[in-house]
Amino acid sequence: MIGKRTRSKRGGKKRESVKGEGWLLPATVSLLLHSLAVALLLLIVPTTETRKVNPVPRHVSAKMVTLERPEPAPKKPVPVAEKPAPKPIAKPRPDQQAIALKQKQAEERKKKQAEERRREERRKADLRRESERKLAEQREHERLERERRERKQKRLEQLQKQQEEEMLAALDRDAQAAEQAREDAELAAGYVGIIRQLVERQWIRPASARQGMKTVLRIQLLPTGELIKVRILAGSGNEAFDRSAYQSVERAAPFTELQDMEPRVFEENFRTLRFVFNPEDLLE
Amino acid sequence: MMLTGARVIRTLLLLKKPSVMWSLLFCLLMGPALAQAELTIEITKGNDKAIPVAVVPFAWSGSDLLQEEIAGIIGSDLRLSGQFAPISSKQFLGFPSKADEVFFGDWRLLGASYVLIGRVSEQSGNGYVVNYELFDVLGRRSVLRGEVTGSRDQLRAMAHKISDDVYENITGIPGVFSTRIVYVVAKRHDAKKTDYQLVYADMDGHRAVPILKSNKPILAPSWSPDGKKLAYVSFEAGRPAIYIQELASGERERVTNFPGLNSAPKWSPNGKKLAMVLSKDGNPEIYVLDLASRQLTQVTRHFALDNEPAWMPDGKSLVFTSNRGGSAQLYEVELASGETKRLSFDGKFNARARVFPDGKSMAFIHKGEGEASYNVAIQEMDTGRIRTLTSSPFEDAPDVSPNGRMLIYAAQGDSGVLGIISADGRVSFRLPSSEGDVREPAWSPYRK
Incomplete structure (x- = not known):
């Protein structure tokens, strides 16, 4: 459609006098539009592709989790055990307490x-x-x-x-x-x-x-x-x-x-x- | 073969094609055998040519000329045997008389297998000493060395002795060059007068000496086994009688004087008996006379003519000529049993046999079917195979040398001469003869 429009413009009014200007504008527009379309395509296609790729490595990552888990586990209990201790001491009110x-x-x-x-x-x-x-x-x-x-x-x-x-x-x-x-x-x-x-x-x-x-x-x-x-x-x-x-x-x-x-x-x-x-x- | 044993067998079992496996197994088994066997060449035949030998003239240190040329005598002795081919001294490159002068290469160049050298020197008194040495040219070594001594008139005998030693060393059997022969010579003067001589000579015909002279026939001399006596037939008393003569003394004894024939005496191998032909009872028969007891035993009893007995070496049987079968043929009779068998079947005439010392063959006079001549032939006892040795028109009275390698016989031409022939028939010689008709040679035993 874009191609047709540029062609009708060029061939419609001043064919001979405006030869240079008439070519340059539609070509630039066309190039831009094409670039946009290509950019859009490039933007859309990779996202879907990355999603599709995911399930395959999931197996692999799952395995890795089971392997890495034991490492972070011993780290967490240390901060958790320290934090609950100050909480009961900071709120001593009876009514609201019940x-x-x-x-x-x-x-x-x-x-x-x-x-x-x-x-x-x-x-x-x-x-x-x-x-x-x-x-x-x-x-x-x-x-x-x-x-x-x-x-x-x-x-x-x-x-x-x-x-x-x-x-x-x-x-x-x-x-x-x-x-x-x-x-x-x-x-x-x-x-x-x-x-x-x-x-x-x-x-x-x-x-x-x-x-x-x-x-x-x-x-x-x-x-x-x-x-x-x-x-x-x-x-x-x-x-x-x-x-x-x-x-x-x-x-x-x-x-x-x-x-x-x-x-x-x-x-x-x-x-x-x-x-x-x-x-x-x-x-x- | 390239693979190690265990692996080969394992791989063999893996192979699916049995034919391949078998051929491989064959290679494995045969390969080493083929590779390791040393090439062996079987030599089963020979040429039996005469052995080329060089007899170098013996050196002589004396002042006068030697009566005999020793090397020449030895050379002709060896040639006479038929087994040697002496090389002419004209070809010699040198004349060594000592061991260190012998250059084997020179003699090999001449084709000599052996070279004999020697030197003669005077012995104190009236004799000679001859030293000799025999060399094996091909083996490049000395194989025999000896010394012979003798008086001045014994040079020929000394040469014959050396011939015997050389012959025995090379052939492995004793030589016969020192043996003697006797034979009868008839000299016909005219129709009424013929002289007869019994002659004693070296086997090569030299040094001939008459030991009996008569104007009546002398026939059939026979040696005693010790070589000291002769038995023969003499007509000197007007009719045939058998005599024994001692060589050394010349003493004679008349043994038989029966009416009729007294002929063909032949000494037994042990020297105790004399076989002969007598016709005292009318027909010629073979008898055996015991010399000690003078007892006579009749051996044949046949209306035909039985003649010319010859002893087998074991002394148990006699071979004789008889015409009982219609023609003269040879028969053998066993003395103990009187059992008689015919030996000759080939031709119309086979007569006067002499048995070889080993008893395996006999020599006799043979006239073949349809042939005109009488020739010396040899027949093998076991096989009956016969071969004719000679070819002159009329031959008679063969006798065998004590080593069985040569025959002597009378060859009749215009007058009789003596011939010597090797037992294989290849080499023959005529002995130098005196005037007259030479007959009935008899070869002596070995001289001890």
């Missing part, structure tokens, strides 16, 4: 009754508050308990999940390791075959060699395939046979074929080797 006494008694009765009522109400309120508090406590307790259970359950699940993951990871690692080990073992087996052939080619059994004789040697190798050491772990009881065994290894060395091997496979398998010389193609 009436006053009656009035006073009646007042006191009233007061007493009122006080009793108040006390009763307070007691009831206290009881109510107490039961409310208990209920709230119980609810709180239940809530906490529920939360605790949930947390525990969640943690257990988490733990189990974590352990499963760890296990699967370990399994994966093991599977990888097993795969690697299998590959290495195949590789090693190939080289074992080569070494066996080289040694068998060099093993000249003595005339006294017989089926069932057995000599066990341990040798130490360098990654270059060179022989560092040969040791007889278990002799056959026939010195010539034992000697033929270690001589065959000495003759077959260096096992230069091992140079092509991956260092890891060498370290794992070939740094020390056991040889069992056990002829199967001789007479007993």
Whole structure:
């Protein structure tokens, strides 16, 4: 409505001559009116909002009262006990005294009754508050308990999940390791075959060699395939046979074929080797 | 493997997939076993090549020249065994005669597994002392050291003794280079005149000495087990008779002179009996003569021809040749029971067996089915498996060395010569022979 009025003023009489003045006035008025309306709105809306907010904190404040009350209580009785003492001494008149006494008694009765009522109400309120508090406590307790259970359950699940993951990871690692080990073992087996052939080619059994004789040697190798050491772990009881065994290894060395091997496979398998010389193609 | 034991088991129980659990358990159980086992290589076969050995010429400190080259004799002995391959001295980088002069690297370079050095010095009086030392080149250590003494004419014997020691040290069985052989040589002058000699020699054919000469046939010499006597057949009295001759004294004794055949004497392992073939009752049969009591026991009773007895090492049975099955085959008869079984089944001709010292095989002359030649063969007693060792057209009379590693036999060509072959058949040699037809070699026992 205000907007329409300003527009009709502006467009009604002097359109061209009064161009500047005609714009400024209605704009100012409009601004003022708008500001007023906004101010009014701002004034009205917050009040209702503050009221609405109140009930929620009331619970909280109620609780706080019960907590703070015991503090002011001990303070009051001290001034109250001092004040009634001078009053009876200051009014000694008998006639008026009886009436006053009656009035006073009646007042006191009233007061007493009122006080009793108040006390009763307070007691009831206290009881109510107490039961409310208990209920709230119980609810709180239940809530906490529920939360605790949930947390525990969640943690257990988490733990189990974590352990499963760890296990699967370990399994994966093991599977990888097993795969690697299998590959290495195949590789090693190939080289074992080569070494066996080289040694068998060099093993000249003595005339006294017989089926069932057995000599066990341990040798130490360098990654270059060179022989560092040969040791007889278990002799056959026939010195010539034992000697033929270690001589065959000495003759077959260096096992230069091992140079092509991956260092890891060498370290794992070939740094020390056991040889069992056990002829199967001789007479007993 | 990464997790600790208790935790692993607990987690294993948490896992829902059983297959996962089992594979994990498998890893857990097998992992350490795989990781910890030391790689073991089983060597079950060998090449059985000849062992390369360097025999360094022995140092000699005397002024005159030695009659024999000791290292040369030892080298050829070892070669003859078939088990050694002496390296030519032309390749040697040095000629050590003392332990501190032996450089193992040099000998290894030549491929020698062993090196033998020695020195000969004159002994006060009329003899020599030979010191020798054997080194294991691959083990870089001395394995044998010895001293042999002998008179001036015993250098060959001293060399054979060293050969025996070296052979035994390396092979683990005694050498036979000091043993002897006897054989018959027939020299044919013309159609009417042939001379026969019983010859005694070193096993390598050297130092051959005739110990009996006759213008009538000499056959089938056999050694007494102590190596001091020989039994043989001689026709010197106009018909065959069995004689025993003591080697040292040359004394002879006629043991049998029965009508008909008196042939193929063979001394029992204990030296107390002589097996032989007699035909005094018409048909040739095997008999055993007790030398002390002169009691004769008939072993075979068969209308066929039984011949060429050979003792089993236990002295309880004899192997002999018989044609009772239609062709010449080998049989074994147990002396106590007379129980007889046939041993050879392969081929049309198997004859004149000699049993190995261990009793596990026998050597004999074999003619295979459809083959033209007679060859030396060896049959295993248990399995009956037979292998032919030689291949020349006509071979006869194999005998086994006392260590069972070599055979000696007569090889017939234009004239007979002696052959030596390793028991595995891989190495064979012809022994230097005198003029004439060489037959029926017999290998002596070990000389004590």
